Amino acid sequence: MTQTATPTRAPVNAADVRWLTPAQQTHWRAYRDGTALLMDVLARELDEDTALSLAEYEVLVRLSEAPGRTLRMSELAGELAHSRSRLTHTIRRMEEAGLVQRNPCALDARGVNCTMTDLGLQRIVEAAPSHVNAVRTHLIDVLTDDQLRALGTAMGIVAHALRES
Amino acid sequence: MTQTATPTRAPVNAADVRWLTPAQQTHWRAYRDGTALLMDVLARELDEDTALSLAEYEVLVRLSEAPGRTLRMSELAGELAHSRSRLTHTIRRMEEAGLVQRNPCALDARGVNCTMTDLGLQRIVEAAPSHVNAVRTHLIDVLTDDQLRALGTAMGIVAHALRES
DNA sequence: CCACTGTAGTAGAAATGTCAACTACAGGCG
DNA sequence: CGCCTGTAGTTGACATTTCTACTACAGTGG
Numbered sequence: 001m002t003q004t005a006t007p008t009r010a011p012v013n014a015a016d017v018r019w020l021t022p023a024q025q026t027h028w029r030a031y032r033d034g035t036a037l038l039m040d041v042l043a044r045e046l047d048e049d050t051a052l053s054l055a056e057y058e059v060l061v062r063l064s065e066a067p068g069r070t071l072r073m074s075e076l077a078g079e080l081a082h083s084r085s086r087l088t089h090t091i092r093r094m095e096e097a098g099l100v101q102r103n104p105c106a107l108d109a110r111g112v113n114c115t116m117t118d119l120g121l122q123r124i125v126e127a128a129p130s131h132v133n134a135v136r137t138h139l140i141d142v143l144t145d146d147q148l149r150a151l152g153t154a155m156g157i158v159a160h161a162l163r164e165s
Numbered sequence: 166m167t168q169t170a171t172p173t174r175a176p177v178n179a180a181d182v183r184w185l186t187p188a189q190q191t192h193w194r195a196y197r198d199g200t201a202l203l204m205d206v207l208a209r210e211l212d213e214d215t216a217l218s219l220a221e222y223e224v225l226v227r228l229s230e231a232p233g234r235t236l237r238m239s240e241l242a243g244e245l246a247h248s249r250s251r252l253t254h255t256i257r258r259m260e261e262a263g264l265v266q267r268n269p270c271a272l273d274a275r276g277v278n279c280t281m282t283d284l285g286l287q288r289i290v291e292a293a294p295s296h297v298n299a300v301r302t303h304l305i306d307v308l309t310d311d312q313l314r315a316l317g318t319a320m321g322i323v324a325h326a327l328r329e330s
Numbered sequence: 331c332c333a334c335t336g337t338a339g340t341a342g343a344a345a346t347g348t349c350a351a352c353t354a355c356a357g358g359c360g
Numbered sequence: 361c362g363c364c365t366g367t368a369g370t371t372g373a374c375a376t377t378t379c380t381a382c383t384a385c386a387g388t389g390g
Contacts, residue, residue: 011214012294019297024305027317031304034320035200036246037327049174053346074368081201086347088370093346110355110368129182130174139196140189142326143319150315152192154308155199161307162202218376239338251377253340258376275338275385 038138045134050127055082055090057131060099060124063116070115072105099123203303210299215292220247220255222296225264225289228281235280237270264288 020028043054050057062079063069071079077087091114094100099120105111116124140148185193208219215222227244228234236244242252256279259265264285270276281289305313 012298017294017297018301020300020305024313027313028300028304030317030321030324033244033246034322034324034327035204037324038320039200040246041327045174055346072368077369081198081205083348084369085349085371089347092370105368108356108368112369132182132184133174135185135193136183138327139193139323140185142322147315147319147322148189148192150312151319152195154312154316155203156195157199157307157312158304159195159199159202162199162206162303220376237338242339248378249339250341250379254376257340270338273338273386277339 041138042131042134046127046131049130050123052123052127055080055086056094056099057124057127059087059090059094060116060120060127063100063114064121064124068115069121070113073102073112073114076114094120206303207296207299211292211296214295215288217288217292220245220251221259221264222289222292224252224255224259225281225285225292228265228279229286229289233280234286235278238267238277238279241279259285 039054046052046054046057052060058080059076062076063071073087073091074084076091077084080087082090091100091102095102098117101115101117103113103115105113143151204219211217211219211222217225223245224241227241228236238252238256239249241256242249245252247255256265256267260267263282266280266282268278268280270278308316
């Protein structure tokens with residue numbers, strides 16, 4: 001099912017809405033508020049400790065795991081769930097900072113390969129301990145194994161459903 | 166325990182890091198990716214359907230639930246987990262659009278009360294069905310009750326831990 | 331009363347993200 | 361081939377968020 005020209009969903013009249021139950025409200029808000037607080041503290045601590053933004057850090061993580069420390073721009077955008085435009089801007093800044101390098105893609109003349117430089121590798125090796133520690137402190141260590149597993153499972157389902165459409 | 170002047174955490178040497186187990190990695194990434202995708206689609210659909218940003222929508226929700234449809238700026242910022250500066254800018258734009266109004270606070274001359282206008286109320290009444298529907302479609306309806314409860318519980322714990330510090 | 335420290339809110343500049351074109355190439359099909 | 365549609369990536373204008381510094385008032389303790 002592809003999008004129609006105007007991707008507007010059918011307007012929902014107030015009478016038809018299935019409002020959230022109080023319990024659903026509570027859980028949705030806990031998720032929303034917890035996520036806002038968590039992402040905020042992770043971004044702040046990463047920036048203070050390493051002068052990297054969360055977006056830059058995640059770019060480097062994905063590249064560090066890719067064969068040849070290289071990924072196509074679109075693959076990177078897909079994995080990060082960032083818009084192509086956003087990624088272009090981020091990568092341009094990172095390239096100016098010497099963390100990555102861009103090269104035309106041999107197989108597909110439209111494509112651009114993005115490669116992590118040695119400096120980029122160095123930066124993420126330095127940054128990883130601090131960030132892992134922050135994730136541990138604020139997320140992993142405050143939850144039981146079961147709670148973390150449930151969290152991952154639930155959001156995995158959500159992510160999968162969204163990637164379908 | 167108060168913060169020291171330089172709130173920098175002790176640097177973490179690579180040797181001391183407790184890296185995440187593969188399972189922890191997986192769950193953390195599922196959470197992170199799912200959240201990015203979910204927030205993105207919710208923001209996009211809300212904007213398309215109602216021309217409100219998620220931030221504006223949430224301001225209106227909090228105000229609509231407050232006595233007198235009024236909250237202090239700092240209370241609003243605290244509930245939304247937004248910085249005071251960010252809130253000031255958001256509210257200024259919303260005030261220009263006629264959705265809220267600011268008045269000095271009688272009890273505390275430093276304070277500012279933020280009140281939702283009738284137009285603001287009207288806008289959120291119109292917007293709510295669409296947004297609830299989107300939350301349902303992309304989050305609530307793809308999870309079982311147990312999964313949603315587990316998600317809310319886990320993130321509630323995370324939020325609580327962060328609000329302590 | 332006065333100094334001191336902390337809280338509330340704001341403002342402008344800089345950084346970052348979004349949106350809407352736009353170029354260029356790929357792949358299918360007459 | 362030549363046309364058409366779709367994908368990859370970029371760009372610049374615009375909107376939002378962050379950072380930092382600032383003003384003003386509250387509350388505490390001498």
